[in-house]
Amino acid sequence: MRRPVAMRLYAALATLGVAAATGMVVAMPEQASAAVGGATGYATQNGGTTGGAGGQTVRATTGTAIHAALCSRASSSTPLTIQVEGTIDHANTAKVSGGSCNTADGVIELKQISNVTIVGVGSGAVFDQVGIHIRESHNIVVQNVTVKNVKKSGSPTSNGGDAIGMESDVRNVWVDHVTLEASGGEAEGFDGLFDMKDGTQYVTLSYSVLRNSGRGGLVGSSESDLSNSYITFHHNLYENIDSRAPLLRGGTAHMYNNHYVRLNKSGINSRAGAHARVDNNYFEDSKDVLGTFYTDELGYWQVAGNTFDNVTWTSPGTDNHPAGPDPRSNTTVAIPYAYTLDDTGCVPGIVDQTAGAGKGLRVSDGNCTPQTPTPTPTPTPTQPGGTNLSIGAGSDGSGKADGTSYGNVRDGDLNTYWSPAGTTGSISIKWGSPTAISSVVVRETAGAAGRIGSWRLLNGDTGAQLASGSGAGVIPLPRTTLSKVTFQITGASGTPQVAEFETYAG
Numbered sequence: 001m002r003r004p005v006a007m008r009l010y011a012a013l014a015t016l017g018v019a020a021a022t023g024m025v026v027a028m029p030e031q032a033s034a035a036v037g038g039a040t041g042y043a044t045q046n047g048g049t050t051g052g053a054g055g056q057t058v059r060a061t062t063g064t065a066i067h068a069a070l071c072s073r074a075s076s077s078t079p080l081t082i083q084v085e086g087t088i089d090h091a092n093t094a095k096v097s098g099g100s101c102n103t104a105d106g107v108i109e110l111k112q113i114s115n116v117t118i119v120g121v122g123s124g125a126v127f128d129q130v131g132i133h134i135r136e137s138h139n140i141v142v143q144n145v146t147v148k149n150v151k152k153s154g155s156p157t158s159n160g161g162d163a164i165g166m167e168s169d170v171r172n173v174w175v176d177h178v179t180l181e182a183s184g185g186e187a188e189g190f191d192g193l194f195d196m197k198d199g200t201q202y203v204t205l206s207y208s209v210l211r212n213s214g215r216g217g218l219v220g221s222s223e224s225d226l227s228n229s230y231i232t233f234h235h236n237l238y239e240n241i242d243s244r245a246p247l248l249r250g251g252t253a254h255m256y257n258n259h260y261v262r263l264n265k266s267g268i269n270s271r272a273g274a275h276a277r278v279d280n281n282y283f284e285d286s287k288d289v290l291g292t293f294y295t296d297e298l299g300y301w302q303v304a305g306n307t308f309d310n311v312t313w314t315s316p317g318t319d320n321h322p323a324g325p326d327p328r329s330n331t332t333v334a335i336p337y338a339y340t341l342d343d344t345g346c347v348p349g350i351v352d353q354t355a356g357a358g359k360g361l362r363v364s365d366g367n368c369t370p371q372t373p374t375p376t377p378t379p380t381p382t383q384p385g386g387t388n389l390s391i392g393a394g395s396d397g398s399g400k401a402d403g404t405s406y407g408n409v410r411d412g413d414l415n416t417y418w419s420p421a422g423t424t425g426s427i428s429i430k431w432g433s434p435t436a437i438s439s440v441v442v443r444e445t446a447g448a449a450g451r452i453g454s455w456r457l458l459n460g461d462t463g464a465q466l467a468s469g470s471g472a473g474v475i476p477l478p479r480t481t482l483s484k485v486t487f488q489i490t491g492a493s494g495t496p497q498v499a500e501f502e503t504y505a506g
Helices: 063-071 344-354 406-410
Strands: 025-027 056-060 080-088 108-111 114-128 132-135 138-143 146-148 164-167 170-176 179-184 194-197 200-206 209-215 229-234 237-243 247-249 252-256 259-263 268-271 275-279 282-287 290-293 300-304 307-312 320-322 394-397 425-444 454-459 465-470 473-489 498-504
Touching (some): 056 063, 063 080, 132 170, 164 170, 164 200, 259 344, 268 275, 307 344, 394 406, 425 454, 465 473, 473 498
Parallel strands (some): 080 114, 108 132, 114 138, 114 146, 132 164, 146 179, 164 194, 170 200, 179 209, 200 229, 229 252, 237 259, 247 268, 252 275, 268 290, 282 307
Antiparallel strands (some): 025 056, 290 320, 394 425, 425 473, 425 498, 454 465, 454 473
């Protein structure tokens, strides 16, 4: 049976963030949720893309904390939302080990995992010279972050020079409202802003900014890497990009309502049998924005409703097959999902108002008007019903501060409490015979509300982890029969005061 993740902060205490043991992972306010809005485009197919929806939510202010959050899950598929604030850089991004993760130094490593959301919150999240690498992973959401100046040569280097890179059996990724930027091309040490290769499928890039790079991104690393497909690009700004906006090698892609400005050498490069549907995009002050370039391995396109504003086209040649100056469709591409096209004339305006990190996650209503989606909060678990099984049971712990008692956590009095002999420690409820429980409530005293940071709930009989998380509150469990249950505090912002450790069967 898959072990559950911990639920969110208890409603009465949830307005206060709490630092975990490292000082880097904190519990989130009660109203916080997973990614705002819902996936669009091809990310809605193949079962859909929801990231960490329904799971625990934690906050991280360093790359190490992001890795620690991944590694503290009950399994590599336990849903998790990591809300990120501050600057993530090489100095604070180290490898963390664990059974539910596979991380590395100097890169945000999402490897061999699933059901994770990384979303920027607060004053913003900037990944400075640190790339995001998604490998052998499914159901990932990245939203509202900036990734800049990731290098493959020079110092420091990260992620092969890709701002966001995906490879090796990646499925269902939604990247939304991000800003990806470099400060030059390959000669300056940079590579692609948004690369997909070696079996990456069902991906959407939406409402994002890609700028100041030699290479916007690719789908397929070579003419023989044709296993990548079903990619949607919509409402993105490509600005001051030399080429690869994107480069498509095989597969199917859909580009709609994007604004392309200053594509300096080439734009959408469909080659090696790729099929691109290109709807209602606005191309401006650019060169060779669509076609097959730098190869005689031709690709295909279906075009409709696009505007070409001050676009120049080179003459056809052996390795140069521009779609213009009068682009015409040479294939048809069926799209399996619903979508609404903004009128092409308003694309520059609507993209300017919505695309990129820090734009309030605004989206178009399909009529060229920006809208702010309403978050769907993760519900706070309700107080369990029935009898508190801790009353009349026994209790012990790892140690106690002077003037406190283990028995205070099972006396029904919120004014008495147990404190560990420091900021961390464990407290247990135990019975004389095996007892079935399906939920736990941990309550702090009013004077110490919010001090509890990270914790683990353990089966005291076997040592198995039943749940993990941050902050006091309601912890639902699958029905478990045991003689002892232990609440282990692994991080706190001060000396915790546990007033009650309640247990319930229903």
